[in-house]
Amino acid sequence: MAASSSQYDVFLSFRGEDTRKNFVSHLYDALVESHIKTFKDDKKLEKGTSIPEELPKAIDESKFAIVVFSMNYATSSWCLDELVRIIQGKIQRDLTVVPIFYGVNRYEVEEQRKMFAEAFDKHEANVDREKVQIWRKALTEAAKLPGWVICNGDSEAEIIEDIVKYIQKKKQQIPINTASNLLETNSRNVSFWPTTLDFLSSFIFSHFPRSLSLFFFSRFFQPESQVLVNHQEVAPQA
Incomplete structure (x- = not known):
């Protein structure tokens, strides 16, 4: 994929029937009000058809992608593509990818459990096996990244405020002419392996007490990056 200049700050990926009229709508408004140029597809997508041309183009022209995982996210081939x-x-x-787990657990997405398992049972009966495996790898990769988990009782307004602040700070760190230094890569040869830092964070937070894990990251990875616990998970900080 050839490099292109950024037309958008943020691309929002979400399952419309789950979050379009609530969380995503509020998040989009907050981003726009903060002068963060955001792409949100408002069309009703038809089942069974290929992803429209403008969506990949918008992704390619964005600096950030916020992926809102919800119960029915994996039922949509559009969302998976x-x-x-x-x-x-x-x-x-x-591209900076920020996962939001809206009413689902991080591990349900990473390991395709519960509703995600049911969705893939249907996909495997109707979709080419190789494509299904690519979808699975993409979910696993995205779920390992630092993000926010939103559970019942959490303040969505506070979380949205945190997300907006994170994007604003990260925007200031991105060089204006980054695109000119990008290398082209054959998309067919792309493998979805986590970065070293992603792997370390997942390992440490799953094998050591939370307080000790936070001390490790605050000691060795600041000020370049910070890792904070937010709503039961590790949330990204600029």
């Missing part, structure tokens, strides 16, 4: 393109962008041109 979007996610594959997003992960390709992360690997090929350092």
